[in-house]
Amino acid sequence: MKDKTEKIVPAPLGLLQAWRRLRRADGSRMGMFRLLVGVTVVLLIVESLAQLALPYVLGRMVARLSPPVQIMTVPLWLVASYGGLMLLRSLASNLEEVAYQPLSQRLQKLVAQEGLRHVHGLSLRFHLERQTGALTRVLDRGSDAVDTLLRLTIFNIGPAIMNVTLTLGVVGGAFGLEYALLIGFGLAAYVLMARWFVRKRVVARRARNDASSASQHRLIDSLLNFEAVRHFGNQSHEYVRFGEARRALEKANLRVTHVTAASSITQNVMIALVTSAIFYLAMRDVLAHRIGVPQFVMIGTYLRSLYMAVVSLNQVYSGWRNARVDLEKWLELLAQDSEIAVPEAPVPVPTTFAEGGAASLVFDDVSFGYNAQRRILDHVSFAAAPGQRIGIVGPTGSGKSTIGKLLFRSYDPDSGAILFDGWPLPELDPQDLRAAIGIVPQDTLLFNDTIAYNIAYGSIGASQSAIEEAARAAELHDFIHALPDGYETQVGERGLRLSGGEKQRLAIARVILKNPRILLLDEATSALDTRTERRIQSALDALSRARTTITIAHRLSTVVECDEILLIEKGRVAERGTHTELMRLGGDYAAMWRAQSRELLHSAC
Numbered sequence: 001m002k003d004k005t006e007k008i009v010p011a012p013l014g015l016l017q018a019w020r021r022l023r024r025a026d027g028s029r030m031g032m033f034r035l036l037v038g039v040t041v042v043l044l045i046v047e048s049l050a051q052l053a054l055p056y057v058l059g060r061m062v063a064r065l066s067p068p069v070q071i072m073t074v075p076l077w078l079v080a081s082y083g084g085l086m087l088l089r090s091l092a093s094n095l096e097e098v099a100y101q102p103l104s105q106r107l108q109k110l111v112a113q114e115g116l117r118h119v120h121g122l123s124l125r126f127h128l129e130r131q132t133g134a135l136t137r138v139l140d141r142g143s144d145a146v147d148t149l150l151r152l153t154i155f156n157i158g159p160a161i162m163n164v165t166l167t168l169g170v171v172g173g174a175f176g177l178e179y180a181l182l183i184g185f186g187l188a189a190y191v192l193m194a195r196w197f198v199r200k201r202v203v204a205r206r207a208r209n210d211a212s213s214a215s216q217h218r219l220i221d222s223l224l225n226f227e228a229v230r231h232f233g234n235q236s237h238e239y240v241r242f243g244e245a246r247r248a249l250e251k252a253n254l255r256v257t258h259v260t261a262a263s264s265i266t267q268n269v270m271i272a273l274v275t276s277a278i279f280y281l282a283m284r285d286v287l288a289h290r291i292g293v294p295q296f297v298m299i300g301t302y303l304r305s306l307y308m309a310v311v312s313l314n315q316v317y318s319g320w321r322n323a324r325v326d327l328e329k330w331l332e333l334l335a336q337d338s339e340i341a342v343p344e345a346p347v348p349v350p351t352t353f354a355e356g357g358a359a360s361l362v363f364d365d366v367s368f369g370y371n372a373q374r375r376i377l378d379h380v381s382f383a384a385a386p387g388q389r390i391g392i393v394g395p396t397g398s399g400k401s402t403i404g405k406l407l408f409r410s411y412d413p414d415s416g417a418i419l420f421d422g423w424p425l426p427e428l429d430p431q432d433l434r435a436a437i438g439i440v441p442q443d444t445l446l447f448n449d450t451i452a453y454n455i456a457y458g459s460i461g462a463s464q465s466a467i468e469e470a471a472r473a474a475e476l477h478d479f480i481h482a483l484p485d486g487y488e489t490q491v492g493e494r495g496l497r498l499s500g501g502e503k504q505r506l507a508i509a510r511v512i513l514k515n516p517r518i519l520l521l522d523e524a525t526s527a528l529d530t531r532t533e534r535r536i537q538s539a540l541d542a543l544s545r546a547r548t549t550i551t552i553a554h555r556l557s558t559v560v561e562c563d564e565i566l567l568i569e570k571g572r573v574a575e576r577g578t579h580t581e582l583m584r585l586g587g588d589y590a591a592m593w594r595a596q597s598r599e600l601l602h603s604a605c
Contacts, residue, residue, distance in 0.1 A: 036103040040096055040154055047092035048159045050085045100154065107150060108143040115139040115330060123339045124410035135333075137213050142330025145323040152319050167306045175291065175299060179281060183306070186274030190267060197263035204259050206325050208252035215245040271307055278303055340409055346429035349421055351436045352515045358386035358548045359421050359436060359517040361407070366416035368406060376402045378571040379416070382564070389549040391559025393589070394568035400552045403568075404522045407550065409433055420518075438516030440540070442523035444503040446495030451480055452487035454495075454506055458514035466513060474509035474539050476502070501536060508539050519549040525558060556593050565589070 061082065116139065119126075164187075168180065222229060222238045229238050282299050285291045350356025361384040369375040376399045384390045392400050405411055406418060409425050418425045425433060438458075446454050455470055456462045462470075467487065471477040479502065483489045495503045504524065511519065521544070525536055537558060544551075553559050560579045567575040567582070567589045575582055575589050582589040 036099055037154065039099045040103070043092045043096045043099065044155065044159050045162075047089050047096070048162050050089040050092065096155070100151070104147050104151070108147050111143040111146045111330070112139055115142055115333060118334055118336075121338055122336060124405065125339065126336065137209075137216055138329040138333055141209070141326040142333075145326035145330070148319055148323040149327070152323070156319075164306065167302050175282075175285075175295070179278065179299070182274065182277055182281070183303075186270065186277075190270050190274075193266055193270060194263070197259065197266070200259045201256065201263065202325055204252070204256045208249070208256050209325065209329075211245070211249040211252040215242070215249045218242050218245040275303055275307070340412065340430055341426065342430060343427055346432065347423050347427045349423065349428060349432055349436065350517065351432055353517050353547060354515055356421075356436075356517055358546060360384065360386050360419075361390075361518060361548055361550070362417075362419040362422075363403070363406075364417045364419065366406065366413045366418060368402060368411065368413045370411075375414075376571050377406075377413070380568070380571070380573055381416075382566055382573070382576070384548050384550065384564075386548055387546050388564070389544060389551065389562040391562035391565040392550065392552045392568060393554070393556055393559060393565060393592070394574075396554075398568040399571045400568055401522055404439070404520050404550065404552055407518075407520060408437055408439070435514075436517045437520055438511035438514045438518070439520045439522060440504070440507050440511055440524040440543075444495060444507040446491050446498075446503060446506065448491070448493045450485075450488045450490060451483075451506065454491060455487075455509045455513060458510035458512070462513055467509075470509040470513040473512050473542065474505045475535065476505040476509055479505075504536050505539060508536070508543055512543055517548065519544050519547045521549065521551040521553070521558075523552055523554060525553075525555065556589070556596055567592075 061079070119135065119139075168183065218241055222242060229235060278299065282291065282296050286296050349359075363380055363382050366377055366380045367375060368377045380399075380403070382390060392403055394400050406413055409418075409430055412426065420428060420433060420436070447457070452464070452467055455467045458470070459466070464487070468477055471480055471487075480487055480489070489497075491497055491506075495506075498506065507524075521540060524540060540558075541561070549562075551559050551562060556579075559565050563578070564576060565579060565582060566573050567587075569588065575585060575587050577585065583593065
């Protein structure tokens with residue numbers, strides 16, 4: 001068997017593949033997208049032509065001003081043309097950004113959304129292995145990098161190629177082969193040197209990105225676990241660890257700065273040398289009366305335009321490589337396939353209790369392991385008819401919670417089958433399956449938002465009256481009503497402003513609002529004290545009434561009323577039956593019950 005823990009880094013998507021995915025995600029807006037691109041390109045062409053014409057008009061004006069021509073004989077149309085060209089260039093330049101910005105914002109939104117959509121579709125294994133801080137940076141950099149690539153393509157490549165080609169043609173035709181060869185040599189040397197420095201910058205930037213991700217991970221990990229930091233008095237330790245990460249980032253940033261500075265200095269020296277050589281040739285030809293002062297002015301202006309175009313192309317190469325570095329992780333992320341396959345033609349099933357009633361569930365000879373070396377479940381079989389309650393108990397590490405993960409299709413079993421309403425889970429849409437299952441976990445997961453929002457998460461768009469009705473059913477309404485802000489009370493990050501019992505009742509209210517066909521209680525009360533557990537258990541009993549319910553529990557008192565109880569030991573079903581039958585059997589279940597009863601008696605004393 002292949003080791004499931006082996007990390008396989010997928011080949012990144014190509015840019016064309018990524019673009020096709022974005023087009024599918026936003027097909028209705030592609031017409032507007034193409035229109036904005038077209039308008040931007042037309043404006044860029046207008047700006048480039050105006051920029052190219054300005055040196056020619058300036059040369060004509062200088063020629064008119066040269067002796068013996070008098071200043072009053074300068075045609076007004078030349079002055080007007082020069083001013084009009086400057087105005088046209090400026091107008092086109094500003095309108096380009098106006099046309100491009102809606103395009104840019106839409107593209108960045110699409111990239112960020114597609115990344116989030118893809119991440120939510122990946123398997124639980126991916127999410128358990130990921131680093132939240134690094135993942136958010138991947139999504140942020142991906143959206144910025146895609147915008148950079150599009151901006152470089154539209155604003156730099158086309159105009160720069162046009163300017164270089166036309167300028168070389170004008171200079172070669174007007175001044176001769178010697179000028180063209182010298183400029184060509186300078187351009188070739190500049191481009192080769194630029195490419196060498198770009199490779200250095202890419203290496204430095206990649207190292208900077210890695211250091212930035214590591215620093216962000218240290219920061220977020222420390223903040224998310226601030227209680228553990230405080231409990232063990234390790235604030236100084238966290239300060240030092242974060243300082244080490246920031247020092248690594250500082251060195252990486254300085255390396256990028258040094259490489260960039262060396263690149264800029266070297267390239268500017270090259271430009272200065274070639275420009276000086278061209279001006280030397282031009283001055284020599286002016287003194288030899290082969291060209292005039294107007295041509296001298298014109299070649300200087302064209303040189304400036306030419307080098308601006310070359311610098312622009314260099315920025316394209318540099319920016320493109322840098323953006324590709326930033327985009328690498330995003331493209332790898334999109335290439336990451338989920339190990340949970342979605343069927344091409346899923347079987348439609350009702351997802352709510354109101355639509356389909358309670359569902360049936362069968363585990364048929366299911367075996368599973370997170371890796372090849374350790375099997376967690378070994379040939380587990382059980383069945384729950386619609387409305388039945390199944391209790392699953394056993395020692396820590398026996399595989400109880402793994403059964404819940406397989407039911408929710410966070411993983412697929414290595415062998416055997418799991419049937420929902422008679423259908424194997426791989427034949428169902430995972431979204432439909434998960435919509436049909438309501439989970440009350442041991443650790444309630446809450447958003448840093450209002451109580452109302454967190455309850456309504458069970459049914460997005462639920463009315464306020466439905467939210468309050470669910471809260472009443474979970475015995476939470478009176479508590480919420482007594483709060484100063486009521487249902488608009490902020491719960492804090494991970495619900496830290498609520499007690500354990502309050503969070504559990506909120507989780508129950510959320511599942512009540514979801515109205516699922518199967519209820520999964522995964523150690524739902526094990527973290528609570530006995531008194532709080534008793535209050536919440538009544539709400540859970542009401543919620544599970546008539547629904548197919550799987551109760552995974554450490555405390556046996558929560559499964560006493562189940563129709564069947566499975567004792568899982570070392571991944572196998574060691575005992576099964578009702579509470580009465582298992583107590584009569586006198587095996588491990590009965591021993592666990594007696595031990596827990598003694599613990600409860602001692603705690604009461």
